[in-house]
Amino acid sequence: MDTAQTSSPKKSSTMKRFLSWFLLLAVLSLGGFVYFKYYFVFGEGVKSGVLNYAVKKGNIFKTYEGKLIQEGIRTQTTGSGLSSNEFEFSIENDSIFHVLELNSGKAFDLHYKEYHGVLPWRGNTRYVVDKIIQMREPKSPTM
Numbered sequence: 001m002d003t004a005q006t007s008s009p010k011k012s013s014t015m016k017r018f019l020s021w022f023l024l025l026a027v028l029s030l031g032g033f034v035y036f037k038y039y040f041v042f043g044e045g046v047k048s049g050v051l052n053y054a055v056k057k058g059n060i061f062k063t064y065e066g067k068l069i070q071e072g073i074r075t076q077t078t079g080s081g082l083s084s085n086e087f088e089f090s091i092e093n094d095s096i097f098h099v100l101e102l103n104s105g106k107a108f109d110l111h112y113k114e115y116h117g118v119l120p121w122r123g124n125t126r127y128v129v130d131k132i133i134q135m136r137e138p139k140s141p142t143m
Contacts, residue, residue, distance in 0.1 A: 047109075068086070
């Protein structure tokens with residue numbers, strides 16, 4: 001009868017230890033996934049073009065969004081015609097937004113960070129502009 005009583009607490013202790021390790025591993029895995037998906041900077045670079053618009057929008061989280069029209073042409077799909085290159089982005093803070101808002105139609109070089117996922121309070125796109133490198137008058141078309 002003593003052996004039955006001693007084996008039951010041992011099984012319970014082993015099960016508790018297993019569940020503790022499993023929960024710890026699950027929480028760390030979830031934390032790693034969330035970091036990788038939403039906070040890890042996948043890429044960064046500079047995009048150049050003429051600013052089409054800069055707006056503040058959103059239902060719950062008001063975020064700053066913009067669109068840059070880049071020089072050149074591209075095809076969306078084979079045989080479907082030509083379209084302009086557009087770079088849609090979110091804007092990190094209000095000081096950058098105010099500069100862009102007041103200078104719509106000018107040419108910009110914008111530094112951006114690219115993330116794997118979108119957070120609603122960060123913006124509507126995976127691309128987040130964090131710096132204005134240069135602002136200038138757009139090139140006039142030559143004929």
